[in-house]
Amino acid sequence: xxxxxxxxxxxxxxxxxxxxxxxxxxxxxxxxxxxxxxxxxxxxxxxxxxxxxxxxxxxxxxxxxxxxxxxxxxxxxxxxxxxxxxxxxxxxxxxxxxxxxxxxxxxxxxxxxxxxxxxxxxxxxxxxxxxxxxxxxxxxxxxxxxxxxxxxxxxxxxxxxxxxxxxxxxxxxxxxxxxxxxxxxxxxxxxxxxxxxxxxxxxxxxxxxxxxxxxxxxxxxxxxxxxxxxxxxxxxxxxxxxxxxxxxxxxxxxxxxxxxxxxxxxxxxxxxxxxxxxxxxxxxxxxxxxxxxxxxxxxxxxxxxxxxxxxxxxxxxxxxxxxxxxxxxxxx
Numbered sequence: 001x002x003x004x005x006x007x008x009x010x011x012x013x014x015x016x017x018x019x020x021x022x023x024x025x026x027x028x029x030x031x032x033x034x035x036x037x038x039x040x041x042x043x044x045x046x047x048x049x050x051x052x053x054x055x056x057x058x059x060x061x062x063x064x065x066x067x068x069x070x071x072x073x074x075x076x077x078x079x080x081x082x083x084x085x086x087x088x089x090x091x092x093x094x095x096x097x098x099x100x101x102x103x104x105x106x107x108x109x110x111x112x113x114x115x116x117x118x119x120x121x122x123x124x125x126x127x128x129x130x131x132x133x134x135x136x137x138x139x140x141x142x143x144x145x146x147x148x149x150x151x152x153x154x155x156x157x158x159x160x161x162x163x164x165x166x167x168x169x170x171x172x173x174x175x176x177x178x179x180x181x182x183x184x185x186x187x188x189x190x191x192x193x194x195x196x197x198x199x200x201x202x203x204x205x206x207x208x209x210x211x212x213x214x215x216x217x218x219x220x221x222x223x224x225x226x227x228x229x230x231x232x233x234x235x236x237x238x239x240x241x242x243x244x245x246x247x248x249x250x251x252x253x254x255x256x257x258x259x260x261x262x263x264x265x266x267x268x269x270x271x272x273x274x275x276x277x278x279x280x281x282x283x284x285x286x287x288x289x290x291x292x293x294x295x296x297x298x299x300x301x302x303x304x305x306x307x308x309x310x311x312x313x314x315x316x317x318x319x320x321x322x323x324x325x326x327x328x329x330x331x332x
Contacts, residue, residue: 002332003124004312005059009051012320017049017313024126027074031128034068034088037143039122040178041065041307041315041328042151043234044090047258048117049316056118063122063330064090064115065150066129067143077131087137087292088122088129089150090114091282107158107282114282123312125332135288138296145302148178148327149295150288156183156232157291159255159280163228165192172196172226174218174242175233176203178327179255181303183230184210186291189298195222198233202325206303221245230255236262243270243277251276304329 001024007016027033045062047053066088070080080086093113094101100108115121115129137146156179165171168191173180176198184194188211196207196215204215214223218238225247231238234256240263242252252275265271303326307315315328 001125002309003061003120005061006049007059009049009055011050012317015049015051019310019312025120025128027072027128029075030077030130030132031074032070032077032080032086032131032134033072034066034086034127034129035071036066036068036122036125036127036332037085038067038147039063039065039330040147040151041312041319041330042178043319044151044257045116046316046320052258053117056114057120060117061120061122061124061127062116063124063127064088064117065147065152066115066122066127067137067146067150068122068127068129071126074131080131080134085137085143086129087135087146087150088115088127088133089135089154089283089288090116091285092119092133093130104284104286107284112282123309123330125309133285135292138292140296140299141302144304144306144329144331147329148182148302148304149292152178152327153182153295154283154288154291155179155255155280157186157294158283158287159183159230159232159253160186162251162278162280163230163253164251164276165228167191169193169227170195170224170247172222172229172242172245173207174198174229174231174238176200176207177232177324180230180232181206181210181326182300184212185300186294195224195226197222200322200325206325210301226250229253232256234259236260239263239277240265240270243275246275248273249275251278253278253280255280257282303327306331
């Protein structure tokens with residue numbers, strides 16, 4: 001099969017990111033072997049390839065928004081059959097025994113493992129996933145449409161919940177890529193007013209088309225105080241502005257796994273009047289079940305740009321300079 005491997009992470013021009021021909025992986029005990037139908041291209045993949053995240057598995061195959069068809073089952077697997085369409089997402093394994101796992105916060109497990117970082121992911125013709133962490137997928141969507149749901153959608157959903165948006169409240173969205181355009185649709189379906197701030201004119205138009213009340217440039221303040229905000233752009237410089245845009249008691253959730261430096265905050269301007277700053281760390285399987293269930297009940301408009309598997313390096317380059325509207329997806 002063909003598979004992309006991060007031989008040496010680094011910025012463009014220095015990294016070694018190679019498409020190789022190699023054997024189909026063996027399916028282990030408790031695992032599913034998936035024939036990859038589509039794999040989303042996530043900003044976290046870019047962080048793995050460029051070295052923003054430390055190497056966990058040398059020469060890893062990136063990709064953690066995997067829609068696949070079950071090609072083989074390992075021993076002790078029940079509940080799945082060959083030919084089933086399932087998803088493999090970012091969270092790949094947890095210990096199940098620590099205090100975090102026991103209280104339902106498995107996303108904080110110190111021994112958590114991740115697809116496309118600790119184990120080979122979906123930038124390949126085949127990949128594996130532990131059956132306990134494979135996801136049932138809603139009907140009514142193509143494989144290309146489903147792929148972004150498995151990280152962009154799930155993490156955007158968790159970020160929305162972490163933002164504590166009141167029913168019918170005013171939400172600010174900073175950055176409008178794959179995750180933001182899905183979380184926005186959830187918020188709108190739940191009765192929110194949404195204001196989007198992003199530097200891309202195409203993304204601003206998409207936000208308005210999806211139902212946002214306003215869409216301005218990143219540096220523009222929203223037209224009214226916000227009850228909650230989500231920062232999807234990996235730019236720490238936006239944190240003070242987003243906090244200052246909150247109404248009393250508002251919450252800012254920072255959705256990315258990597259963020260550039262945050263400028264100094266002042267208590268009076270950014271945190272006083274019970275404003276809250278929260279991070280978002282991965283997701284739980286419960287988040288995934290809830291969001292995928294929502295997607296099954298409310299048909300989401302999923303905007304994608306398709307790339308062939310051998311164009312993965314171009315997809316990452318386009319993502320890095322915001323040339324992708326919606327979500328980039330590799331289609332083998």
